[in-house]
Amino acid sequence: MPSILWFRRDLRLTDHPALCDAVAGDDTVVPLFVLDPALLEPAGGPRVRFMLDCLRALDDDLDGRLVVRTGDPADVVPAVAREVEASAVHISADFNPYGRRRDYHVARALGEVPLQTTGSPYAVSPGRVSKPDGTPYRVYTPFYRAWTEHGYPRPPNRPARIDTVSGLRSDRLPAAPDIGDTALPEAGEQAALRRWADFRDEHLLKYAEDRNRPDIPSTSRLSAYLRWGCIHPRTPLADLESRTGKGAEVFRKELAWREFYADVLFHQPASARDHLQPRYAGLKVDAGKAADERFAAWAEGRTGYPIVDAGMRQLRAEAWIHNRIRMVVASFLVKDLHLGWKEGARHFMRYLVDGDLASNQHGWQWVAGSGTDASPFYRVFNPVKQGQKFDPSGDYVRRYVPELRGVDGVAVHTPWDLPAPPDGYPTPIVEHDHERREALERYEAIKG
């Protein structure tokens, strides 16, 4: 009796408990990907493109045996189950922190066919870690301690041989969205594993010191792979266990932030759309033509603040931004331009290859101050000082802002001080000192 191995947000073969279980039980599997039209997310070009590329890589790893079916999983999975008279369905991955409604409908549609959910792309499934009284954590640090104590599964090994059901029809993948010149990471599980090995061996030791430096290669850049389950966090976590350095500890804490946000969203799904602290609904935000123009300047990287513009142009060029710079550009939108975090979050989701609802929305709420365990509103990033401190070489700005390539060193962060202002680079659209005071005044008005 074959097992249906239903890939959802989990596009890898190594370290795949459902697959390993099925193969260990001598099962033949149907490697199934249900292309739910909802997955094509018209507003997520780079992400959809990357997903399709990862699917092709998965199909290659399976020697072309991946079965793709288009439609609603609640219809497709039972139909395939009937075709092959499957004994079990393994829903790999996508322990969806946004709710399990679809899995539930599939389970009902399958009737008596047993349904087994395994292999969440989160190391510890959202909802599993709670305070002794059973309520979810609202603060990161105690969550981190409990999460560490809870532990996570060890990664299983990829089976040597994978037997699949032959002769099943497979739909063609749709055309990938046009993303222009945007350069995406190499897709697929093999690329993810190589990336991790490279980071672990070359950068982990100095991660604690260098991780805030966007001008040098210092971060793992695993986010897109984690987003699509090309690598499961338990794989790096297992490697980290034998490493005692500060870098390993700090990187584990970064993985835990992802877990924390998934947990918050699991318990409070509305936090994807709304302020976790309701009083922020009363914060005055700008609207109208001038506000729209400022938003466009931010989105297109022409605010006149080099570190902000470099970040927003990196987003267009690579569908990815260094985390430190994500905080800087987010702070700029919310506190210098007085626009709402939701618009910024939507823009990120549209352009990021790693856009994840939990991490993205809560990252924005952290910056905006409206989240749980968020940065206090009065923490306002100074875009010039952030640039000077974290891009001291200026290489990051020069890489993405061609107008400033002729400026040497750290002076690139203060183009207005140059004897001859660089041609074509805008003057600042707002004055930071002034807008900072304005933001603090608006905050005063909603302070509890």
Place this chain on the structure above:
DNA sequence: TGGCGGTTGAC
């Protein structure tokens, strides 16, 4: 996982 303005104290 800020930053500012003010104070202090070592030069």
Place this chain on the structure above:
DNA sequence: TCAACCGCC
């Protein structure tokens, strides 16, 4: 003069 520190937003 300036780094270090503090209280505050």
